[in-house]
Amino acid sequence: MFIDGLVLDATSRTPMHRQxxxxxxxxxxxxxxxGGAQMPSSRALSVRLGVSRFxxxxxxxxxxxxxxxxxxxxxxTYVETIPNIPSSSPIAVTxxxxxxxxxxxxxxxxxxxxxxxxxxxxxNKSARYLHMSAPDHRxxxxxxxxxxxxxxxxxxxxxxxxxxxxxxxxxLEQQIAAQVAVSRGIRCDPEEVxxxxxxxxxxxxxxxxxxxxxxxxxxxxxxxxxxxxxxxxHGCHVVPMTVDQFGADPSTLSEQxxxxxxxxxxxxxPLTIAMPAKRKLEILFWAAENGSIVIEDDLGSEFRxxxxxxxxxxxxxxxxxxIYIGAFSMSLLQTLRIGYMIMPRxxxxxxxxxxxxxxxxxxxxxxxxxxxFIEEGHFTRHLYKTHRIYAKRQERLLEILHDKFExxxxxxxxxxxxxxxxxxxxxxxxxxxxxTICNDRGLGIEQLSYYYRxxxxxxxGLLIGFASSTENEIEIGTTILRQCVKDV
Amino acid sequence: MFIDGLVLDATSRTPMHRQxxxxxxxxxxxxxxxGGAQMPSSRALSVRLGVSRFxxxxxxxxxxxxxxxxxxxxxxTYVETIPNIPSSSPIAVTxxxxxxxxxxxxxxxxxxxxxxxxxxxxxNKSARYLHMSAPDHRxxxxxxxxxxxxxxxxxxxxxxxxxxxxxxxxxLEQQIAAQVAVSRGIRCDPEEVxxxxxxxxxxxxxxxxxxxxxxxxxxxxxxxxxxxxxxxxHGCHVVPMTVDQFGADPSTLSEQxxxxxxxxxxxxxPLTIAMPAKRKLEILFWAAENGSIVIEDDLGSEFRxxxxxxxxxxxxxxxxxxIYIGAFSMSLLQTLRIGYMIMPRxxxxxxxxxxxxxxxxxxxxxxxxxxxFIEEGHFTRHLYKTHRIYAKRQERLLEILHDKFExxxxxxxxxxxxxxxxxxxxxxxxxxxxxTICNDRGLGIEQLSYYYRxxxxxxxGLLIGFASSTENEIEIGTTILRQCVKDV
Numbered sequence: 001m002f003i004d005g006l007v008l009d010a011t012s013r014t015p016m017h018r019q020x021x022x023x024x025x026x027x028x029x030x031x032x033x034x035g036g037a038q039m040p041s042s043r044a045l046s047v048r049l050g051v052s053r054f055x056x057x058x059x060x061x062x063x064x065x066x067x068x069x070x071x072x073x074x075x076x077t078y079v080e081t082i083p084n085i086p087s088s089s090p091i092a093v094t095x096x097x098x099x100x101x102x103x104x105x106x107x108x109x110x111x112x113x114x115x116x117x118x119x120x121x122x123x124n125k126s127a128r129y130l131h132m133s134a135p136d137h138r139x140x141x142x143x144x145x146x147x148x149x150x151x152x153x154x155x156x157x158x159x160x161x162x163x164x165x166x167x168x169x170x171x172l173e174q175q176i177a178a179q180v181a182v183s184r185g186i187r188c189d190p191e192e193v194x195x196x197x198x199x200x201x202x203x204x205x206x207x208x209x210x211x212x213x214x215x216x217x218x219x220x221x222x223x224x225x226x227x228x229x230x231x232x233x234h235g236c237h238v239v240p241m242t243v244d245q246f247g248a249d250p251s252t253l254s255e256q257x258x259x260x261x262x263x264x265x266x267x268x269x270p271l272t273i274a275m276p277a278k279r280k281l282e283i284l285f286w287a288a289e290n291g292s293i294v295i296e297d298d299l300g301s302e303f304r305x306x307x308x309x310x311x312x313x314x315x316x317x318x319x320x321x322x323i324y325i326g327a328f329s330m331s332l333l334q335t336l337r338i339g340y341m342i343m344p345r346x347x348x349x350x351x352x353x354x355x356x357x358x359x360x361x362x363x364x365x366x367x368x369x370x371x372x373f374i375e376e377g378h379f380t381r382h383l384y385k386t387h388r389i390y391a392k393r394q395e396r397l398l399e400i401l402h403d404k405f406e407x408x409x410x411x412x413x414x415x416x417x418x419x420x421x422x423x424x425x426x427x428x429x430x431x432x433x434x435x436t437i438c439n440d441r442g443l444g445i446e447q448l449s450y451y452y453r454x455x456x457x458x459x460x461g462l463l464i465g466f467a468s469s470t471e472n473e474i475e476i477g478t479t480i481l482r483q484c485v486k487d488v
Numbered sequence: 489m490f491i492d493g494l495v496l497d498a499t500s501r502t503p504m505h506r507q508x509x510x511x512x513x514x515x516x517x518x519x520x521x522x523g524g525a526q527m528p529s530s531r532a533l534s535v536r537l538g539v540s541r542f543x544x545x546x547x548x549x550x551x552x553x554x555x556x557x558x559x560x561x562x563x564x565t566y567v568e569t570i571p572n573i574p575s576s577s578p579i580a581v582t583x584x585x586x587x588x589x590x591x592x593x594x595x596x597x598x599x600x601x602x603x604x605x606x607x608x609x610x611x612n613k614s615a616r617y618l619h620m621s622a623p624d625h626r627x628x629x630x631x632x633x634x635x636x637x638x639x640x641x642x643x644x645x646x647x648x649x650x651x652x653x654x655x656x657x658x659x660l661e662q663q664i665a666a667q668v669a670v671s672r673g674i675r676c677d678p679e680e681v682x683x684x685x686x687x688x689x690x691x692x693x694x695x696x697x698x699x700x701x702x703x704x705x706x707x708x709x710x711x712x713x714x715x716x717x718x719x720x721x722h723g724c725h726v727v728p729m730t731v732d733q734f735g736a737d738p739s740t741l742s743e744q745x746x747x748x749x750x751x752x753x754x755x756x757x758p759l760t761i762a763m764p765a766k767r768k769l770e771i772l773f774w775a776a777e778n779g780s781i782v783i784e785d786d787l788g789s790e791f792r793x794x795x796x797x798x799x800x801x802x803x804x805x806x807x808x809x810x811i812y813i814g815a816f817s818m819s820l821l822q823t824l825r826i827g828y829m830i831m832p833r834x835x836x837x838x839x840x841x842x843x844x845x846x847x848x849x850x851x852x853x854x855x856x857x858x859x860x861f862i863e864e865g866h867f868t869r870h871l872y873k874t875h876r877i878y879a880k881r882q883e884r885l886l887e888i889l890h891d892k893f894e895x896x897x898x899x900x901x902x903x904x905x906x907x908x909x910x911x912x913x914x915x916x917x918x919x920x921x922x923x924t925i926c927n928d929r930g931l932g933i934e935q936l937s938y939y940y941r942x943x944x945x946x947x948x949g950l951l952i953g954f955a956s957s958t959e960n961e962i963e964i965g966t967t968i969l970r971q972c973v974k975d976v
Contacts, residue, residue, distance in 0.1 A: 028765070062795045067734070067764015081767050083773060104808070104832045107747075107781060112697045115841055127650075137649030142641030149637045153630030161625030162615075162822055197685065200848040209600045246555070261593075276555015277516070278570050283829035285571060291596060307550045320592070334650055335852035344592045344683050353603055357717050360688040366854060 006034070008049060016051050017058035024059065028079055030066045035081030039069060066141070075276035102348070115233055127444025129477030132419040132465035133330075134444070139386055142335050144378045145369065147455035150367050160368045163361035169193065170364070176340050179374055183302060183383070185315040186324060188342050194351050198339040199297055199327045202264070202449035202461055203227055206295060206323060206341070207234045209329065209351055210233040210260060212446070218253045222451035224269050227262060227297070240453060243268060248288035260293045265313040266301035267416045270451045270463055274310040274416065283313060287321035294322045300330040302383060305391040310416070322343045330418065331383055338370055390418070390467045393474060398464040400478045409486055418467035423459050431460045434488040441480050489498050493520070496537060504539050505546035512547065514533035516556045516567055519954050523569030542685040604722055606701045615932025618964030620907040620953035621818070622932070627874055628821050632866045634858065640856050648856045651849040653842070657681065658852070663815075667862055671790060671871070673803040674812060676830050682839050683850055686827040687785055687815045691715055691750070694783060694811060694829070695722045697839055698748060706741045706749035710716035714784070715750060717919045728941060731756060738774035742801045748781045753801040754789035754903045758939045758951055762904065763800040771801060775809035782810045788818040788905040790871060791955070793879040798904070816858065818906065819871055826858055826945035844846060881962060882908070896973055906955035909936065911947050919948045922976040929968050
């Protein structure tokens with residue numbers, strides 16, 4: 001009888017009923033117990049195996065629930081007939097086979113096959129000094145955040161716990177509307193604010209919302225390659241909009257049917273240019289004339305170390321042609337992944353619907369904590385504090401660049417944000433090789449050429465970060481940098 | 489002279505330099521200060537306005553930085569020439585005009601215009617009793633979570649603070665790989681785990697990764713409408729796969745070129761059927777024969793109140809045809825928005841790249857907290873605790889359904905998950921009207937017909953939740969429900 005092959009181990013930590021369940025299941029799957037065979041009664045099994053009837057019944061019930069056995073009322077329990085499957089079948093215990101792996105790649109969609117893959121130095125986690133785009137995570141106000149986490153959790157409300165009603169602005173959206181009025185001079189209603197998982201997510205949403213695959217997008221040249229990749233990966237036609245000394249020039253888009261333009265106005269990335277009022281008006285005028293939309297990514301422009309921050313394009317936008325993208329990646333923590341958009345009300349409604357279809361909901365728990373964080377004034381205090389600290393670090397970096405890199409770089413310009421753009425005095429320098437060396441030695445700097453479509457910049461230069469390094473670390477980092485320049 | 493119109497208020501809380509800046513900017517924008525005009529010297533302005541030179545210089549520097557004024561070396565400061573823009577221009581201070589709003593809708597992409605909008609009762613935040621899909625947020629282990637938040641924040645590491653290296657599994661992905669081995673019988677490497685913003689996000693990612701707009705998707709009928717909407721909104725052709733008493737039947741997909749099928753195997757949504765082993769093998773066989781992929785959404789199947797949880801399809805998948813989707817929405821909190829997929833390694837690599845392009849990174853802070861939560865055993869303890877509590881609530885609901893709803897519903901079946909599916913004895917009941925009344929009175933139940941493509945089910949029924957309501961709340965809720973049935 002089949003149960004002769006059945007061995008249960010009374011000394012095992014696995015319960016007897018579980019051992020029996022596993023053994024019987026394998027017997028059904030392997031065909032040792034053939035489909036249609038009647039099972040002995042639980043009493044008979046109990047006697048033969050020397051275990052309690054409870055053990056037998058527990059195991060059999062689970063096998064019935066999972067469909068390996070079935071009961072026929074008044075007749076008994078039978079083995080289920082499992083389909084007769086050839087040897088290369090799912091139940092054959094085989095190693096993962098290579099052709100299956102290749103199969104998986106063949107399954108990719110056309111878009112996924114063409115996916116542009118960013119492979120940039122600054123994402124390298126080994127970057128210890130002079131990171132060009134990260135805030136100093138050691139300054140994150142963890143005590144205030146912990147306290148608010150505890151507070152929100154201990155009074156957890158259904159509006160935080162459940163998927164919220166998407167037609168109504170969240171507490172965070174209300175707080176953001178109030179905050180941008182003060183910090184960026186943008187007047188908007190909470191209904192016009194839509195929270196996102198950061199700036200990249202905002203662009204991904206807008207691409208789905210506004211662009212069909214054949215549409216044309218105007219994109220800064222040089223500009224943020226990783227954002228360009230989002231438009232490209234959606235099949236959009238991306239055309240360059242030249243950045244001159246005033247920032248992105250919309251006149252270089254003329255004659256093309258551009259549905260949407262992406263700009264960084266208050267602090268151009270990577271050239272750090274503050275767009276003057278005249279150019280801002282030209283862009284708004286261009287958008288109104290062409291019926292186009294302008295996406296403004298305002299990253300890091302809260303941080304300007306001389307005078308006040310430059311207002312964004314959105315602050316001058318009376319005709320609702322501009323969609324503003326903000327995030328807390330630079331002002332709080334890169335991997336908090338909370339950002340927001342400010343957009344015309346009707347588009348905001350559609351965008352909330354898109355979010356519901358794609359994600360069901362946004363993470364209310366983290367959003368509630370951030371909302372309370374802003375509400376209690378912690379955010380403004382944190383901005384002031386980090387601004388003051390980063391200003392000193394920027395000053396220290398500038399000093400060192402002036403004193404010790406005079407023959408390497410052209411005199412560096414005043415900077416906003418988290419890095420200084422330094423042009424090489426010697427145009428023949430091998431930028432790629434230098435960057436590889438810098439990377440190997442733990443420097444989180446980037447090269448200017450990365451931001452050009454062709455990966456070639458008219459003038460070569462480095463983006464040297466200061467915000468995430470202390471003054472001491474800036475000294476260490478720049479000493480390493482000097483050696484890298486020598487060794488290249 | 490122009491400055492005669494300039495009034496500064498020494499009693500205002502706005503600093504004098506800020507008042508001056510604002511006034512001068514408005515004068516440039518409105519043309520009162522014409523382009524090309526030379527500005528008086530700071531000394532002269534200081535005397536005429538009766539404010540310090542510091543005030544004047546601060547205001548002028550900011551205006552120069554923003555491009556309203558420009559300095560000509562050795563000559564002085566001049567007003568910038570602002571483009572001459574007609575009256576319907578961005579700088580005209582007008583009310584938002586309606587035609588602009590309509591314009592915005594015209595800007596939507598073709599996909600966004602066709603976006604299916606879920607408008608379901610269970611999303612209503614007023615649902616107080618018998619919510620059919622939510623865990624009880626009051627049971628969320630807030631003390632452990634708070635403690636871990638504090639711990640993670642006070643030892644914040646660069647791997648949590650920065651965008652992480654996507655080629656390497658995160659701590660959470662490692663913890664999930666270990667967890668699913670124990671809880672769901674799935675053996676996988678951390679490299680095969682990809683964290684997501686929940687199950688809907690997982691499906692959204694897979695759709696982009698694997699499907700082109702014209703591809704055909706097999707979808708359970710009845711099935712989760714909100715997930716069907718994701719495939720539909722990507723332009724995929726969605727064909728029904730009939731759910732019989734054994735769950736989704738792949739033979740109903742024959743003759744169609746189905747690239748991907750979506751199933752809920754361990755607990756079919758909405759019919760709560762546990763798929764028997766035979767059917768599981770049929771599905772795996774179908775996928776291998778057709779070169780298709782099966783997406784398995786395993787929502788809520790950790791919660792089974794008799795015997796052990798039913799293993800997922802993925803636990804039988806030896807040929808890597810199944811992509812498993814899990815989430816912490818039901819086991820922890822709906823709006824935590826953390827989920828995961830288990831998928832073939834090569835697809836996992838591509839999926840991480842897609843995530844990087846679309847979102848740049850996932851939220852490491854929350855993920856780290858959850859990873860530590862699992863690592864310390866809190867998650868398993870929480871599952872046991874809530875399982876025990878929900879089992880009692882389910883028992884209470886079943887009792888009440890048996891005792892007080894015998895003429896309303898057919899005898900309810902044993903249930904897994906968070907709700908009981910109750911078929912009406914009277915087939916002529918006006919389900920839609922009943923649901924509206926239930927909604928108005930705070931019940932979070934759903935109707936079976938919602939899950940059918942045609943919004944008509946062969947038998948009408950309700951999905952009555954028990955997990956998020958205490959036994960007392962279940963009594964209140966069912967009393968309300970009885971009255972609703974009477975009033976319909």
